[in-house]
Amino acid sequence: MAQKIEPRIFKGARDFLPPQMVRRNYVINIIKTVFEKYGFEPLETPTIELWETLSGKYGEEGDRLTYRFTDRGDREVGLRYDLTVPLSRVVAMYPQIPKPFKRYQIQPVWRADKPQKGRFREFYQCDVDIVGSASMLADAEIIAIIYEILQILRFEEFTIRINSRKVLSGMVEVSGAGMEKEFDIYRAIDKLDKIGFEGVAEELQKLAIPESAVGKLLDILKIEGTPAQRLDTAAGLLAGSAAGQQGVAELITLFQYLSRYEIPGSCFAFDICLARGLDYYTGPIYETVVEKPRIGSITGGGRYDNLIGLFSGQSQPATGSSVGLERIITVMEELEMFPPQLNTSTGVLVTVFNEDLLPYSIQIAGKLRQAGINTDLYTGASKLRGQFGLANDKNIPLVAVAGPDEQAQGSVNVKNMASGEQQTVPLDALVEYIRSILSGD
RNA sequence: GUGGGUGUAGCUCAGUUGGUUAGAGCACCAGGUUGUGGCCCUGGGGGGCGCGGGUUCAAAUCCCGUCACUCACCCCA
Numbered sequence: 001m002a003q004k005i006e007p008r009i010f011k012g013a014r015d016f017l018p019p020q021m022v023r024r025n026y027v028i029n030i031i032k033t034v035f036e037k038y039g040f041e042p043l044e045t046p047t048i049e050l051w052e053t054l055s056g057k058y059g060e061e062g063d064r065l066t067y068r069f070t071d072r073g074d075r076e077v078g079l080r081y082d083l084t085v086p087l088s089r090v091v092a093m094y095p096q097i098p099k100p101f102k103r104y105q106i107q108p109v110w111r112a113d114k115p116q117k118g119r120f121r122e123f124y125q126c127d128v129d130i131v132g133s134a135s136m137l138a139d140a141e142i143i144a145i146i147y148e149i150l151q152i153l154r155f156e157e158f159t160i161r162i163n164s165r166k167v168l169s170g171m172v173e174v175s176g177a178g179m180e181k182e183f184d185i186y187r188a189i190d191k192l193d194k195i196g197f198e199g200v201a202e203e204l205q206k207l208a209i210p211e212s213a214v215g216k217l218l219d220i221l222k223i224e225g226t227p228a229q230r231l232d233t234a235a236g237l238l239a240g241s242a243a244g245q246q247g248v249a250e251l252i253t254l255f256q257y258l259s260r261y262e263i264p265g266s267c268f269a270f271d272i273c274l275a276r277g278l279d280y281y282t283g284p285i286y287e288t289v290v291e292k293p294r295i296g297s298i299t300g301g302g303r304y305d306n307l308i309g310l311f312s313g314q315s316q317p318a319t320g321s322s323v324g325l326e327r328i329i330t331v332m333e334e335l336e337m338f339p340p341q342l343n344t345s346t347g348v349l350v351t352v353f354n355e356d357l358l359p360y361s362i363q364i365a366g367k368l369r370q371a372g373i374n375t376d377l378y379t380g381a382s383k384l385r386g387q388f389g390l391a392n393d394k395n396i397p398l399v400a401v402a403g404p405d406e407q408a409q410g411s412v413n414v415k416n417m418a419s420g421e422q423q424t425v426p427l428d429a430l431v432e433y434i435r436s437i438l439s440g441d
Numbered sequence: 442g443u444g445g446g447u448g449u450a451g452c453u454c455a456g457u458u459g460g461u462u463a464g465a466g467c468a469c470c471a472g473g474u475u476g477u478g479g480c481c482c483u484g485g486g487g488g489g490c491g492c493g494g495g496u497u498c499a500a501a502u503c504c505c506g507u508c509a510c511u512c513a514c515c516c517c518a
Binding site: 011059061062064065082109111113114115116117118119120123124125126187276277278287295296297298299300322323324325326327328351353383384385386387388389390391392393399401403404405413415417418420422 | 442474475476477478479510511512513515516517518
């Protein structure tokens with residue numbers, strides 16, 4: 001035998017074994033169902049994009065973290081960094097797509113990052129976006145979807161933080177710090193939660209911003225009161241900036257719309273410190289944070305009215321959010337939010353008593369499968385003991401035994417693995433019996 | 442890219458001031474139970490201590506190097 005190859009996996013990438021996949025699919029199905037309930041339609045795009053498509057969209061950091069290589073034809077290509085840029089490319093390539101275009105997309109993305117807790121190099125994102133609507137209603141739809149998904153998944157404590165890039169740029173404009181340092185300033189502001197006002201002040205000073213500008217920025221950041229009051233105050237402080245004023249006006253409209261959806265006010269908040277890292281945002285930005293496991297944001301997004309224009313030459317308003325599947329799963333695992341018994345997709349294992357009785361077992365499995373019951377027919381070589389062991393290891397809730405006695409009377413013996421109870425049921429009643437156990441419990 | 446931590450059976454880890462054939466739990470295999478698992482009992486297989494070098498009569502235990510993994514920063518889902 002040749003020397004064994006040490007089985008290893010690429011750092012930051014993962015295998016999802018069946019018990020994990022069942023849970024992942026559970027979450028994905030809920031997300032997908034809500035997306036479709038709100039009238040969004042599916043889209044998929046290639047893993048690999050031309051480098052020119054990906055580069056320069058996310059900012060310096062984003063470029064650095066994008067997997068990049070040359071293919072055999074010496075073409076510069078990369079693995080997609082997110083799902084928003086590919087969407088923008090698609091919208092520009094297919095102008096005939098009816099607008100507003102509401103699409104959702106659930107696919108993996110890649111980042112050449114150092115893996116950490118809740119952080120991978122290959123991971124799934126679930127994006128929902130609306131292209132072709134400049135209305136705050138589009139942003140409200142996105143936020144409503146996020147709320148509903150988290151609700152159905154039974155998240156109890158989370159906050160959807162909302163801000164606007166226009167408000168932020170208005171702040172920079174009014175402060176006199178200089179627009180060329182805009183993004184650096186955002187990054188500093190974004191750290192407020194972690195490093196506090198003093199920390200932010202230090203960060204800003206490092207950027208060689210005039211003392212007076214630092215003071216003005218901090219004054220704005222320190223606005224207090226209810227969301228409405230803070231927006232009001234912000235409007236006053238940003239009076240000198242057209243962008244800032246427009247940003248505030250948009251947020252006021254957005255919050256008005258949100259109040260029309262049935263979202264409790266405690267679940268979302270105007271947060272002037274929210275900045276978000278990507279360069280392409282132009283309007284409202286939002287992200288969801290949970291406190292319980294300190295894992296950062298579980299969703300993130302915003303409006304990007306100029307991105308599509310980079311591909312089509314004609315700008316197109318767009319807004320949307322990414323729902324972070326991996327982090328949602330991490331939180332749900334840690335808080336034990338998954339329904340119990342969510343370990344297998346199989347409902348029943350049909351055993352094979354011996355070679356002679358195999359036809360009978362096949363017949364039984366066929367009957368169950370025809371009825372739409374997920375049925376495993378044992379294909380191994382073990383005796384009944386081993387077959388029960390397998391059902392146990394795989395968490396299959398029911399085992400059907402069809403031995404000589406059962407065959408003689410045209411029945412099947414069904415064992416409930418959780419309770420240990422067994423019952424012999426006639427073949428005609430089998431489907432109904434198993435269905436009732438699997439659904440009811 | 443920067444800093445810290447760890448590397449002993451498939452997994453989680455223990456291994457006293459360096460000293461005889463390196464341990465436990467879980468997992469795995471077999472039997473107790475040739476129509477039934479999960480519990481229990483009995484027995485068994487499996488590593489030579491990430492790798493390379495050094496010190497020593499003697500190293501998993503000390504030193505140097507190297508690799509890998511991991512946590513944090515940065516940034517982000």
